[in-house]
Structure formats: structure tokens, C-alpha cells
Amino acid sequence: MIKPLKKAIFPVAGLGTRFLPATKSMPKEMLTVVDKPLIQYAVEEAKAAGIEEMIFVTGRGKTALEDHFDHSYELEDTLTRRGKKAELELLHKMLPLAGNIAYVRQQKPNGLGHAVWCARHFIKDEAVAVLLPDDLVHGDVSCMKQMADVYRKVGGNIIAVMEVAQEHTSRYGILSPGSDKDGLVEVKGLVEKPSPDKAPSRLAVIGRYILQPEIFNHLAAQEPGAGGEIQLTDSMARMIGEVPFHGYRFEGTRYDCGDKAGFVEANIALGIAHPIVGKAVKDVVASIAKTLQL
Secondary structure, eight states, rough: OOOOOEEEEEEEOOOOGGGGTTTTTOGGGOOTTTEHHHHHHHHHHHHHHOOOEEEEEETTOHHHHHHHHHHHHHHHHHHHTTTTTHHHHHHHHTSOOSEEEEEEESSSOOOOHHHHHTTTOOOOSSEEEETOOOOOEESSHHHHHHHHHHHHOOOSEEEEEEEOGGGGGGGGEEEEEEETTTTTEEEEEEEOOTTTOOOOOOOEEEEEEEETTTTTHHHTTTOOOOOGGGHHHHHHHHBBTOEEEEEEEEESSETTTSHHHHHHHHHHHHHHTTTTTHHHHHHHHHHHHHHHOO
């Protein structure tokens, strides 16, 4: 029996040191790509997949995240008095239903596996999605919806995967692949951040997961892995053979917004695709390219 998928975990406790000084007093997940913060893209992606309950694993200095998904009565009153109906509707549309959002604190930065484990009490005997806001995936159909549609057919664990350059395998969890058909890749093994000469493939895991609740049994061991942190990849690897386990070659473009160059790339690409400012952004990019003789 395929377990229901109605909840998502968003690990958002990181300090964002690669974006200092911008993230000194602002959560990195609140950095904007065009006109929306990264966390909003991730939440909208989850909602598009039919997920109803959002669980944020936060840390110190993350209150702006909570405020973003709450009513701002002063702002809403001002918009109402000024007749800004479209802006007011936009604010109301982005709010989760009352009671459908929860926050739990990760008190120590012990890795992604530890962050997911901190949300364990919110998950019963059901599947759970995990979305990392640093990975922004842009496409006609949201990445998580694609994965959820596949999950509701095959069950088990589903992880989003993409090909990376051989020299970049040390940045990712890497698959040891089995059968590969119709975008689904059998997971026969998982290795966290292997050196290029030891990587079993170039298929890398990105920040989108659908996991069975048994993952928490493995995370409970709190065993440190690469970097001395509790790695989600290690616990997923222990589930191979316990449940069906597939990598999914998603359709769309992934932007690494945890990296400055990737963040700028996302702003340019989504700016050009924006229905209102797209033409203006495209003209600006073309002008800059001409000036630099690119």
C-alpha cells in the first residue's frame, strides 16, 4: 500500500555564511529571486504537489520566515485603504491555511539528517517530502509535483537526480545506479560526496526527496558521516532493499542558489521568464552582453 503524502519538511536552520554580509540579519531563505524569496518558491512547489502541511526546521534569527507566512495587518490595512486589490490578493494567496504550518527548532547545526530528524514528531505512519530552498527548480511543472505523481504510482523513496560534471561529484550525494527507464533510476547504492575517482556515477541527488517514515528509525542512530555531520544520504542508503528506491530525472532547470553565481543565474533566468518584467530584463542582459562584447 502506498502511504499518503501530505506533509513537507523544509530544513531552514542554516546560517548562510556564503552570502555574508547579506545574511547577517536576514535568513538566506528570504533572499529574493526577482520578486519572491527562495522559501516561497519551495512552499509553492510543495503546494502544487498536493502537499497540505508545511514543517519548517528553523534556527536562531529565523523569525522573518515566520512573519513572511503570517498576516501583516498594518500592510494589509494600508493596501485596503489605497485600493491595492491585486497586491492584497497576492498576500492572501501565499498564506497557508490556519494550522497547516509548524515550526521546530534545530538547536545545533548537526547536518541535514539531524534537521530532518528534528521534525520526526510531526510525521506519523506516512510519507514525507523534504525540500531544500537553496535548490530552486524552474520548469513548466514543479519538480515536487513530478515526483509526487511518480510516487503515487510506484511508492517507496523517490529522490530527484541530475547529471553533474565528474569533477563536481564531491559536492553531492551520488547514486550507484541500477535499471534506468522512463526517468526512473533504480538506486542500488548512495555515497555522500565521493571524490571524482571514487564516484560510482555522475548522477547526483539534489534537494528534493520523498521518503518513507522509516527514515526516522535510521536517523535516530545519530551517526556522524561526511564532515562529522549527520547525513541524510547515509540513512537513505540504509533503506536500500527495505523499500522501493528510485532516483527521478526531473524535467526543468535546477539553480544552486546556495552559491552566489547560481543565485545570480537564477535571477537572470527567472527575470527573463517573468510575465511583467521579462522583456525589460532581457533587454538589460542583451545590453550588458553587448557592452562586454560577449
